[in-house]
Amino acid sequence: MAAGPSRNLGRYLVVAVPFVWLLVFFLAPFFIIAKISLSTTAIAMPPYTPVFDGLTGLWDNLAEFSFENYVWLTSDQLYIRAYLSSLRIAFISTVLLLAIGYPIAYAMARAPSSIRPTLLMLIILPFWTSFLIRVYAWIGILKPEGLLTVVLQTVGLLAPNEQVRIMNTETAVLIGIVYSYLPFMILPLYAALERLDNTLLEAAQDLGCPPIKAFWLVTFPLSLPGVIAGSFLCFIPIMGEFVIPDLLGGSETIMIGRTLWTEFFNNRDWPLSSAVAVVLLLILVVPIVLFQNQSARATEKGR
Amino acid sequence: MNKNLSWFNVTSLTLGFAFLYLPILLLVVYSFNESRLVTVWGGFSTRWYVEMWNNQGLMDAAWVTIRVALLSATVATVLGTLGAIALVRFTRFPGRTLFSGMIYAPLVMPDVITGLSLLLLFVAMGLARGFWTVIIAHVTFAMCYVAVVVQSRLVTFDQSMEEAAQDLGCPPVKTFFQITLPLILPGVIAGWMLAFTLSLDDLVIASFASGPGATTLPMKIYSQVRLGVTPEINAVCTILIGIVTIGVIIASIASKRSEVERQRAERLAAATP
Numbered sequence: 001m002a003a004g005p006s007r008n009l010g011r012y013l014v015v016a017v018p019f020v021w022l023l024v025f026f027l028a029p030f031f032i033i034a035k036i037s038l039s040t041t042a043i044a045m046p047p048y049t050p051v052f053d054g055l056t057g058l059w060d061n062l063a064e065f066s067f068e069n070y071v072w073l074t075s076d077q078l079y080i081r082a083y084l085s086s087l088r089i090a091f092i093s094t095v096l097l098l099a100i101g102y103p104i105a106y107a108m109a110r111a112p113s114s115i116r117p118t119l120l121m122l123i124i125l126p127f128w129t130s131f132l133i134r135v136y137a138w139i140g141i142l143k144p145e146g147l148l149t150v151v152l153q154t155v156g157l158l159a160p161n162e163q164v165r166i167m168n169t170e171t172a173v174l175i176g177i178v179y180s181y182l183p184f185m186i187l188p189l190y191a192a193l194e195r196l197d198n199t200l201l202e203a204a205q206d207l208g209c210p211p212i213k214a215f216w217l218v219t220f221p222l223s224l225p226g227v228i229a230g231s232f233l234c235f236i237p238i239m240g241e242f243v244i245p246d247l248l249g250g251s252e253t254i255m256i257g258r259t260l261w262t263e264f265f266n267n268r269d270w271p272l273s274s275a276v277a278v279v280l281l282l283i284l285v286v287p288i289v290l291f292q293n294q295s296a297r298a299t300e301k302g303r
Numbered sequence: 304m305n306k307n308l309s310w311f312n313v314t315s316l317t318l319g320f321a322f323l324y325l326p327i328l329l330l331v332v333y334s335f336n337e338s339r340l341v342t343v344w345g346g347f348s349t350r351w352y353v354e355m356w357n358n359q360g361l362m363d364a365a366w367v368t369i370r371v372a373l374l375s376a377t378v379a380t381v382l383g384t385l386g387a388i389a390l391v392r393f394t395r396f397p398g399r400t401l402f403s404g405m406i407y408a409p410l411v412m413p414d415v416i417t418g419l420s421l422l423l424l425f426v427a428m429g430l431a432r433g434f435w436t437v438i439i440a441h442v443t444f445a446m447c448y449v450a451v452v453v454q455s456r457l458v459t460f461d462q463s464m465e466e467a468a469q470d471l472g473c474p475p476v477k478t479f480f481q482i483t484l485p486l487i488l489p490g491v492i493a494g495w496m497l498a499f500t501l502s503l504d505d506l507v508i509a510s511f512a513s514g515p516g517a518t519t520l521p522m523k524i525y526s527q528v529r530l531g532v533t534p535e536i537n538a539v540c541t542i543l544i545g546i547v548t549i550g551v552i553i554a555s556i557a558s559k560r561s562e563v564e565r566q567r568a569e570r571l572a573a574a575t576p
Contacts, residue, residue, distance in 0.1 A: 010475050010476060011393065011475075013385075014385050014388055014389050014392075014393070015385075015389040015393060015396055015402070017382065017385055018382045018383070018385045018386035018389065018402075018446065018450070019386075019389070019398065019402050019405075021382055021442075021443070021446070022386075022402070022405040022406070022443070022446075023405075025421065025424065025439060025440075025442075025443040026405050026408070026409060026443055027405060028424060029420030029421055029423060029424040030420055032420065032423045032424055032427050033416075033419065033420045033423055036423055100319070100322075103311075103312075103315035103319075104315050104316060104319035106312070106315070107311075107312035107313070107315045107316045107319075108316070110309075110312050111312070111316075119316070121551070121555060122320060122323075123323070124551075125548065125551060126323050126324065126327060128496075128500050128547045128548075128550075128551055129327065129543070129544050129547055129548075130500075130503065130504045130521065130540070130543055131504050131506075132504065132506055132521050132524055132525060132528075133327075133330070133524075133540040133543065133544065134326065134327065136330070136524070136528055136536065136540065137326035137327055137329065137330040137540075138326055139528070140329065140330065140333065141326060141329065145340075147329060179322070179323075179326070182319075182322075182323065183323075232411065233410070233411060236411035236412075236413070237411055237412075237413055237414075239413060240412075240413020240414065240415050240416060241413070242414065242415050242507055243506060243507065243525075247528060247529075257413060257414075257415045260415045260419065261415060261507075264419065264511075265510075270423070273419060274419065274423065277415065277416045277419050277420070280413065280415075280416060281416060284413070287411075288408055288411060288412070289404075291407065291410075291411055292403070292404050292407040292408060295407045295410075295451075296403050296407065299390070299391075299454060299455075299458065
């Protein structure tokens with residue numbers, strides 16, 4: 001292979017351009033968040049007192065670091081409850097997504113290969129339509145004078161003077177999350193189930209294994225990579241979800257993404273919202289690293 | 304394996320698709336409702352589309368959003384494709400683990416964290432927030448989606464074609480444009496479309512990264528939805544759904560056609576002695 005200087009420069013640029021972009025706009029901001037979370041709130045623009053400028057001043061100013069925001073986070077019940085309720089909602093919705101997504105992905109993988117691309121397209125299509133629109137669509141259905149009330153009244157399951165009380169509850173948030181994230185769960189599950197070697201199942205059946213037992217002994221274990229990928233792909237972003245709890249949830253459904261948004265946009269407390277973000281990131285760092293490793297390994301395998 | 308679907312599979316598919324499509328369908332239907340009330344059908348009308356068209360604030364936001372989406376999707380596609388090539392072709396370079404981590408992490412990073420961190424960066428850099436900062440923000444997360452989509456295309460194709468071209472003395476840049484790019488083009492196009500819709504869709508990151516004068520459509524829709532459901536928003540949403548649906552259908556037909564052509568070319572090549 002000829003390795004001229006222009007060739008090396010080209011190779012260098014292919015790596016360097018996206019690398020530098022991500023270093024500057026993805027990685028560097030986390031250090032700034034960490035730095036600002038350690039400063040104190042001030043009424044100014046930007047509304048925080050700078051902690052240090054540059055590395056030289058770092059040691060001089062170390063004494064000025066303030067853990068006030070973190071102390072505040074642990075002392076106020078509101079934040080602890082918001083983190084815990086985000087964890088709980090993310091966990092419940094991931095389980096629900098698995099329970100609903102698995103049969104759909106399974107049926108898609110079992111469908112005749114001629115209609116599989118169409119089914120796949122039908123799953124992806126709602127994913128292309130706006131997140132906000134999909135959440136908005138549920139408001140019209142779930143609100144007290146909404147479509148669900150009308151349908152249930154017409155069918156007779158609800159008295160004419162009664163209304164469904166789902167809107168602004170945690171149930172509404174769960175419905176919205178499951179609806180919005182379903183494609184993210186189905187696609188990795190489908191990818192894992194489609195690759196499944198059918199001869200293994202046939203062998204199990206030939207040896208007299210009943211279908212349900214064969215499913216738990218053969219199909220499910222082999223689809224585990226899809227289960228793991230789908231769960232990460234849903235659980236991590238749901239933890240920080242803002243739009244769904246804000247539009248469908250009531251005042252009692254506090255999630256940490258919504259708390260961060262309120263601290264930032266309504267209370268204009270930049271250092272405190274940075275501290276909220278740092279703690280959220282610390283909670284998510286293990287699942288994120290596991291997700292990265294899993295994705296990288298899947299790519300290596302596909303090679 | 305049995306050719307036909309069992310009743311269990313048919314049921315789960317039917318229920319699944321009903322769940323996915325019914326809310327969107329209702330939204331579209333009620334955008335043509337004469338009545339302002341969501342639950343009362345007042346007859347077919349295109350009145351909300353006219354009102355939407357005359358709503359200057361909404362139209363301005365739509366125009367900003369389209370420009371942001373076009374520009375950021377294009378930059379993200381270039382950067383993401385480079386990133387995918389770096390990940391798949393160069394198995395060893397300093398910081399590769401960090402690089403692949405930075406490609407995968409934005410896929411799951413909660414929007415509030417990405418948005419807040421970028422905003423603080425822009426403030427620290429002294430950049431005035433507005434149109435261009437939204438573009439930078441969208442490029443940053445969309446390029447990772449593009450990289451993943453293009454990467455899956457890159458790993459499946461035969462590298463010997465590239466090697467053959469280079470052995471015959473074709474310079475690397477020319478090899479890329481003549482051999483590699485045409486082969487990964489479906490992935491690149493799919494990546495661009497994904498980046499475009501992600502940008503069109505984003506509320507949280509844009510709210511952080513944007514400044515006065517650069518209100519995007521999702522920001523506008525969000526502030527109106529908070530005030531209550533109006534058929535006007537249904538009309539906007541219906542048009543967005545229409546654009547996206549047509550785009551996806553065209554793209555899938557195009558990719559199917561290019562696949563058919565590729566297969567025909569391969570058969571021809573095989574038949575030629």
